[in-house]
Amino acid sequence: MPPVVYKEKCKSCGKCEEVCPGDLMELAEDKKAVCRSARDCWDCMACVKACQFDAIETRIPYQLGYYPAKLIPKMRDKEIEWTCIDINGKVEKFLVKTYNK
Amino acid sequence: MPRASLPNSADKIEEVRIDTDILIIGAGNAGCFAAIEAKRLNPDLKVTLMEKAHIDRSGCLAGGMDAINTYIKKGRTIEDFVRWSRSQAGGLLREDLTITMAEVLNKPIEEWEDWGMPIKYEEDGEEYKTRGKWDITISGSEMKVILAEKTRECGCEIINRVVATNYLMDGEKVIGAIGFGVRDGKVYIIRAKATIIATGGAAGLYKPYQNDGNDSHHQLWYSPFNVGSGFAMGIRVGAEMTTFEMRWCATRTKDFNGPIDTISVGYKTPMINCKGEQILKTRYAHLGGDAAPRFIRANLPMDEWREGRGPCYVDTTNMTQEQIYDMKYDYLNERPSYVLFLAGRAQDLQKDPIEIYGSDPYIVGGHTASGYWVDVKRATTLPGLYACGDVAGGTPNKFVGGCAAEGLLSARAAVEYVTGLELANINEDQIAREKDRIFAAGFRQAIVGDGVKPREMEERLQRLMDEYAGGVHQFFRMNKEGLEYALRHIKIMKDQVKYLIASDLHELMDAHEIIDRLDVAEVLVHHLMYREETRWPGWQTRADFPEKNDEKFDCFVNSRYNPETGEVEMFTRPYEQIIPGDRLKA
Incomplete structure (x- = not known):
């Protein structure tokens, strides 16, 4: 669902544009990433995972889930460290294995 | 990647012409395995993958997966698998296709593990950790x-960001495909000795109920970028299709449309209604209880709602904190944002169970039996064209492993087919006509500047199908008169395609997505009209024919769009039982 881009963190690398399966992410005229159509995002989080600068956040539409929950993946070689913060500030961490090698 | 602008006239369109031995359309799970297998069998062959998105995250596995639902474990047999799959599909599947798929079902999964995908093992041994009868748990993010x-390593040519629009034809024979670059605006004319279609199923034919604002339109079960283009390309040139009426409607988590098997199968949480009754064990015990076929499990929360006993839940209140944590871990491997959704509700699953509801319906041959009518080699009825994965019909319950296995099978057949074959001649008239068709919406925007936006037509179709062809808002129910109404309006929209406008290449892709969806929806409605019975409640509920009619319909319903007349011809094919036994029992 709609990825939120923190423009000050975006370094215009274009990785999000490269991977987005919906062709939705692109660099705007200011060279900052933008999602051209929030409604068309599948929230696969490919762009969030691809961004090395933590500039993109997946947001649940308010119509479905309340503000301000966060889910942040930290990509490592063979795992992802996920941090999930619920609307009351409760934090959960998960280390998810991604490669068995 | 720089983005080109739309060409404003046909003579400005740049062409890329490629000749190849095997063209694979769609670099998802099935397409990638087809490419790898083809190169493995004959490294001298040129294998080209034509991909609408980017191979790294295209298709159904963009967000990952937490289980493989069809793995034949030690001690189980292919016969057991066919019996199980047959009973889950209400007794109707192609046994020949299911057997040939099952023969290679484990291979791609074991290879995936060799390449780095983590699979969970039982704590005390060498066996994969079991989740259900045929399921194993993976860490597939x-x-x-x-x-x-x-x-990439296997040496095939990968062309990302090219939207396939039609097959290249030599009479009835498929000799490649044509499409356009959504980033570079060029036309790609790819001539091939054999073509494998692997574009997946169709999402977005129906309106999802989450669609209550601008931001939730694609809150779907299936990849919303799989729009049925592979079906549509086949339909337009007269390929035989099967069993579209067996739609896939799933039980999902309410509002988010998230996976339920992860909870109900993975953690054995019972489905309950608002009265706390365990509905599978009680009200639906006669339909198989906890082992009831998938369509029963998908339909019953909706039936409970309709009877006034909703909302329904999977009862997570007896889960331990550790189980809840493990379940979230599983979700992070498949639909990570579901964990975010739960955080957005600050939901304590020991107190508040997870609500469930039906999804919008999909046409997807990896779950139900809809798709191209193929033989055991996965050859379609069009010479030179093979199909695998969600676009191939007859074999429900393929899931990830089965789609990959079909990739192997289609590649084996294609490699055999191209031996000694020469490339056919391209019909330049067809290329000229297709260029005009591809860019029509862009030309109209430049010349007329007014018309119908792809999004408007998409939403019109989705509303129409939802209300008149058994969408989730109608509790999946439909009747003859409603379906006739849907068909009339689909025909109006097909005629209105000429008014579509596109202001950039992305919108041009949107325009082709709705054009393709209209062709798929038309064939789907014909299938739904033809089957005058109710065989799979929920997936296919005819309110005007509520009973099953084995005398007339214990068979496959097939169709062929006649490109000469524009009519959809409907007919049946007989069921052929190979594995003995009661077809409704596992």
């Missing part, structure tokens, strides 16, 4: 990236 890397 990056499984598509792993597969893409392997596909």
Whole structure:
């Protein structure tokens, strides 16, 4: 669902544009990433995972889930460290294995 | 990647012409395995993958997967698998296709593990950890990236960001495909000795109920970027299709449309209604209880709602904190944002169970039996064209492993087919006509500047199908008169395609997505009208024919669009039982 881009963190690398399966992410005229159509995002989080600068956040539409929950993946070689913060500030961490090698 | 602008006249369109031995359309799970297998069998062949998105995250596995639902474990047999799959599909599947798929079902999964995909093992041994009868648990968040890397390594040509629009034809024979670059605006004319279609199923034919604002339109079960283009390309040139009426409607988590098997199968949480009754064990015990076929499990929360006993839940209140944590871990491997959704509700699953509801319906041959009518080699009825994965019909319950297995099978057949074959001649008139068709919406925007936006037509179709062809807002129910109404309006929209406008290449892709969806929806409605019975409640509920009619309909309902007359011809094919026994029992 709609990825939120923190423009000050975006370094215009274009990785999000490269991977987005919906062709939705692109660099705007200011060279900052933008999602051209929030409604068309599948929230696969490919762009969030691809961004090395933590500039993109997946947001649940308010119509479905309340503000301000966060889910942040930290990509490592063979795992992802996920941090999930619920609307009351409760934090959960998960280390998810991604490669068995 | 720089983005080109739309060409404003036909003579400005740049062409890319490629000749190849095997063209694979769609670099998802099935397409990648087809490419790897083809190169493995004959490294001298040129294998070209034509991909609408980017191979790293395209298709159904973009977000990952937490289980493989069809793995034949030690001690189980192919016969057991066919019996199980047959009973889950209400007794109707192609046994020949299911057997040939099952023969290679484990291979791609074991290879995936060799390449780096983590699979969970039982704590005390060498066996994969079991989740259900045929399910194993994986940590598949990056499984598509792993597969893409392997596909690149095998030496095939990968063309990302090209939208296939039609097959190249030589009479009835498929000799490649044509499409356009959504980033570079060029026309790609790819001539091939054999073509494998692997574009997946169709999402977005129906309106999802989450669609209550601008931001929830694609809150779907299936990849919303799989729009049925492979079906549509086949339909337009007269390929035989099967069993579209067996739609896939799933039980999902309410509002988010998230996976339920992860909870109900993985953690054995019972489905309950608002009265706390365990509905599978009580009200639906006569339909199989906890082992009831998938369509029963998908339909019953909706039936409970309709009877005034909703909302329904999977009862998570007896789960331990550790189980809840493990379940979230599983979700992070498949639909990570579901964990975010739960955080957005600050939901304590020991107090508040997870609500469930039906999804919008999909046409997807990896779950139900809809798709191209194929033979055991996965050859379609059009010479030179093979199909695998969600676009191939007859074999329900393929899931990830089965789609990959079909990739192997289609590649084996294609490699055999191209031996000694020469490339056919391209019909330049067809290329000229297709260029005009591809860019029509862009030309109209430039010349007329007014018309119908792809999004408007998409939403019109989705509303129409939802209300008149058994969408989730109608509790999946439909009747003859409603279906006739849907068909009349689909025909109006097909005629209105000429008014579509596109202001950039992305919108041009949107325009082709709705054009393709209209062709799929038309064939689907014909299938739904033809089957005058109710065989799979929920997936296919005819309110005007509520009973099953084995005398007339214990068979496959097939169709062929006649490109000469524009009519959809309907007919049946007989069921052929190979594995003995009661077809409704596992």
